[in-house]
Amino acid sequence: MSQQTRTLTQIDPRTWEHPADRAALNALRKIPVFDQVLRTVFGFFGEKPLRLAFLSSSVRVSATQFPRVHRIYLEAARTLDVQPYPLYVQQGYPINAFAFGMQKPFIVLNLRTVEELDDAELRFVLGHEIGHVLSGHTLYLTMMVVLYQLSTVGFPIVGLAARAVLMALMEWHRKAELSCDRAGILAVQEPEAAMRTMLKFAGGTTSDTNLADFIAQAEEYREPGDLADQVFKVLNVLALTHPAPVIRVAEMRNWFESGAYERIVAGDYRRRGEPEPTYSEDVAAAAASYRESARDTLGNAQQAARRVVDSFRQGFGNR
Secondary structure, eight states, X not given: OOSOOOOOTTBOGGGTOOHHHHHHHHHXXXXXXXXXXXXXXXXXXXXXXXXXXXXXXXXEOOSSXXXXXXXXXXXXXXXXXXXXXXXXXXOOSSSOEEEEOSSSOEEEEEHHHHHHSOHHHHHHHHHHHXXXXXXXXXXXXXXXXXXXHHHHTTOTTXXXXXXXXXXXXXXXXXXXXXXXXXXXXXXHOOHHHHHHHHHHHTTOOTTTOOHHHHHHXXXXXXXXXOHHHHHHHHHTTTTOSSOOHHHHHXXXXXHHHHTHXXXXXXXXXXXTTSOOOOHHHHHHHHHHHHHHHHHHHHHHHHHHHHHHHHHHHHHHHHO
């Protein structure tokens, strides 16, 4: 670590939660069949079979099993002021990690994540997963993965209602990832490490890639293109459970530039046990976030449409 991290005593997860995350989760809960599908799937599988299914071939991290991971994990948990949850390492090729469990959360790292990431990058990932647990995401994450896997094999429990719930869960999860990226950054308190991790998620390596160029790539992606670009940017994410790494880097930079990160590290954050904001305040914050996003998207689409029209007029005039 390049600097001493500050323990964020009693930090409340609402401190890092993205307004769009809360808005998407509230919308999810309003789907008429949501509770019914959730109860059906939970009742069919239960907690223990799921834990056994995910952990049967994993190694539990401890002081003597993956000691480096254990040390970094304790540091991340201490910074976010939480008792560590069970942590496991499993065989797995992609750089990935996840938090699961409904009543007893646990975290799993793919082995390649341990091998490819340096200490700061790994601490960011572990803080990200701790963020999922503290924000109460694990029930919905578990249901999303179960429904997704069942849908790929045509299991009869996954009908049209469950598929609708699955698509809504995936939309929410893309927003929840933005929240927990912030938790990971707070756990490591080294923003560059978070962006380096995104570079590695995208396929970069320490020796053959450049973070500054990757950040420039993220800025390029955010620039308005033609009308087709705007449509394809929406369509490209519909089947994804995670936002693209370049989008996550852009969201991180927005957060840094807002000054929120520096204020939190300086001690200006919500503590656990403080009065919850009213529902109307929550909705207002989420609505403002969506309005800003929609305004940007609409503005980009309008610019793209104008370029199409101008191009047509120019071509028509030349003819």
